[in-house]
Amino acid sequence: xxxxxxxxxxxxxxxxxxxxxxxxxxxxxxxxxxxxxxxxxxxxxxxxxxx
Amino acid sequence: xxxxxxxxxxxxxxxxxxxxxxxxxxxxxxxxxxxxxxxxxxxxxxxxxxxxxxxxxxxxxxxxxxxxxxxxxxxxxxxxxxxxxxxxxxxxxxxxxxxxxxxxxxxxxxxxxxxxxxxxxxxxxxxxxxxxxxxxxxxxxxxxxxxxxxxxxxxxxxxxxxxxxxxxxxxxxxxxxxxxxxxxxxxxxxxxxxxxxxxxxxxxxxxxxxxxxxxxxxxxxxxxxxxxxxxx
Numbered sequence: 001x002x003x004x005x006x007x008x009x010x011x012x013x014x015x016x017x018x019x020x021x022x023x024x025x026x027x028x029x030x031x032x033x034x035x036x037x038x039x040x041x042x043x044x045x046x047x048x049x050x051x
Numbered sequence: 052x053x054x055x056x057x058x059x060x061x062x063x064x065x066x067x068x069x070x071x072x073x074x075x076x077x078x079x080x081x082x083x084x085x086x087x088x089x090x091x092x093x094x095x096x097x098x099x100x101x102x103x104x105x106x107x108x109x110x111x112x113x114x115x116x117x118x119x120x121x122x123x124x125x126x127x128x129x130x131x132x133x134x135x136x137x138x139x140x141x142x143x144x145x146x147x148x149x150x151x152x153x154x155x156x157x158x159x160x161x162x163x164x165x166x167x168x169x170x171x172x173x174x175x176x177x178x179x180x181x182x183x184x185x186x187x188x189x190x191x192x193x194x195x196x197x198x199x200x201x202x203x204x205x206x207x208x209x210x211x212x213x214x215x216x217x218x219x220x221x222x223x224x225x226x227x228x229x230x231x232x233x234x235x236x237x238x239x240x241x242x243x244x245x246x247x248x249x250x251x252x253x254x255x256x257x258x259x260x261x262x263x264x265x266x267x268x269x270x271x272x273x274x275x276x277x278x279x280x281x282x283x
Contacts, residue, residue: 006154010154013150018100032271036270037052043281
């Protein structure tokens, strides 16, 4: 049988990894979306000026 | 780019609520396993992440086939979205599984059939992302990616059945365990209910993130087209 203290430590580490990786991925989606929106806005402005 | 549709906004909320409910079931409803006790609770999210990871790799292959038939760039966007999200979920499954393995097997990693095939599967799709970046022509890139995901998908069933055909330390959840397996346990009805709820929850989260990633791909394509127009 695995000791309770050891078992809890590994369980917390496991869930910390799950939550951290998922959170980082969601943040990366948000940052990429924001950057693309900014690029789109700049490109449209350039297009309007050239017309 | 259109704002988020109402269905997607609802799905965002549902995903968060389901995730919290799944955490609640894991920690408050599912009983402690007798031998491994707390660390066994990693199992519920480990298996759910592995499930959606494999599901996404298969979805990418299906999108690849549709691209090869229709030659429509939107299927390339779908395929890329499926691969990227699956890589994240499958990475979580591998790392969380390794952490669970340490107290159960005495080692974070062992080159047994399931872990080896899972590592190969992950690397196949990391290579997919790297190789895609090396092709500038969108049509060539999409054609290459479609064929790659189709061939790469062969490794999904190999990874799935590896623990059922080889003598392995990795336990089998549904089916007969190998004689060498370590860390297997008898599932109670509450454990089964928690496992299926986690599988359902991560399937919904997968659909939610998939939708967001497809929208991101569409926006990137729009930006790319405007850049090309500016250059001409």
